[in-house]
Amino acid sequence: MTTALLTPAEPAAGAPVARRVLTGDRPTGPLHLGHYFGTLQNRVRLQHQGAELFVVVADYQVITDRDIADRLAEHSEGLVIDYLATGLDPDRATIFAHSAVPALNQLLLPFLSLVSVAELSRNPTVKDEIAHSRQAAVSGLMFTYPVHQAADILFCKADQVPVGQDQLPHLEVARTVARRFNERYGARGPVFPEPRALLSATPLLLGTDGTKMSKSRGNAIPLAADEDTTARLIRGARTDAERRITYDPATRPGVAGLLQLAALCQGRAPEQVAEELGDGGAAALKRTVTESVNEHLRPIRARRAELAADRGHIRQVLRAGAERANAVADATLGEVRTAMGSVGSD
Structure with missing residues (x-):
């Protein structure tokens, strides 16, 4: 199945302005010029177009390809600083840490039941990430990474997700999970939208070694560099x-x-x-x-x-974002439990 695509700078004819967009980053180090031109500018553009942005600091996902989460709090706050410095408005965008939203993470179990082991093992993005993993051994979390991302996307019912070409297979997993959940449990109507990909108009930005700019490859120019x-x-x-x-x-x-x-x-x-x-x-x-x-x-x-210089403000941004994200996640998890007929649902 082909992933539905939409470029934010050039909306498809007759397409509505994005209603709800999910995007974010793992706090593994400073953001760089590849992030800025590839994603951060697009987020600000979407914000100006009236989109409702959910921006996840994916702290739980740091350990997908490494054994420990190094300097996690420092890197998480650094992400938020970069978001705000490049133009995101915390009054208009919900900026939150993955680990601060328990209901989001509870979606992982029912979502895993909708995807086969064979489908996960064929995912080309997972294969690439395993090849570049920093772990002593590949963990189950790495293997199920696309389903974690599906939970990130679907908890807020995002209908559009900014991604690069290399992330399209992950988004296709989220679309598959949404479709299968609706088919299996949507007798009263669909619970989840099938999110579309928003591809950046900026081509792949190369690093100082002539390959893709990446924190892990040591070829990036950080936004924070003097x-x-x-x-x-x-x-x-x-x-x-x-x-x-x-x-x-x-x-x-x-x-x-x-x-x-x-x-x-x-x-x-x-x-x-x-x-x-x-x-x-x-x-x-x-x-x-x-x-x-x-x-x-x-x-x-x-x-x-x-x-x-004002870390207290950065932490307050994360607290306020977590409060908004938790309200949305709790509501979505309630819908999922009701649709599945779980114990405790109405």
Whole structure:
């Protein structure tokens, strides 16, 4: 079955503005430019379009691919700081920690009964995550990760979910769970919508080594980095020996990735940036990228410094978000129990 797709910057003809959107991140370290251009900007755009945003700090899911959750509280608060610094409004978006919403996690058991072991073992995203796992041995939590994400999505009945291409198989599991639950238990009417994918209009952003920018690969430029650190990271980025700067992602991925980064910061096409650089070589390219990134992030970093100085406010944002998320999760779990005829349901 094909996942329904929708690009947030270009809604499908006749499609309503998103009613409820679920998105979020695992608190495994600082967010970086790949997150910013790939997801954070889209969240702010959806907020401005009138969507109701639920943003999960997926702390329970940190241990899917590692043995311990390192510096969990620090990283969780860091995520919230990045969310607010880039424009999310906690009065309009429900920002909450996964572990603070018990009813959400209770959905996992009935949802697991709707998916076969064979279906989970075929999931290409799970296979990739297992290959890059930091665990001494692959845990059952890693294997059932897509169903955890289905609970995250369906507890608030999100109808649209911003994802990258590599996350589409996970979203398809959520759609399958919703459909099968409705078929099996929806005699009084469907309980869950089948969420659609919101694909970012931003292509995959490459890291300093020419591969996908990722915290775990050590090739990312964090939003929290200062200007000198940003310059150092970009100076170390992989390019090639050709002096003429051209935008050719297929044969010159390192150069193309840097051009794309400068272009995103400048609001232009990478081909235009390449044309201006001409025969300037890698040094001119890296200098342009550094200046573009630092200029673009300067107001975000200033706002981030203000937020980081008031951790009490960040914790209050999480408390208020958890209160709203718990009310929604409790209501959904009540519907699930009623539909299943569980003991204690009305």
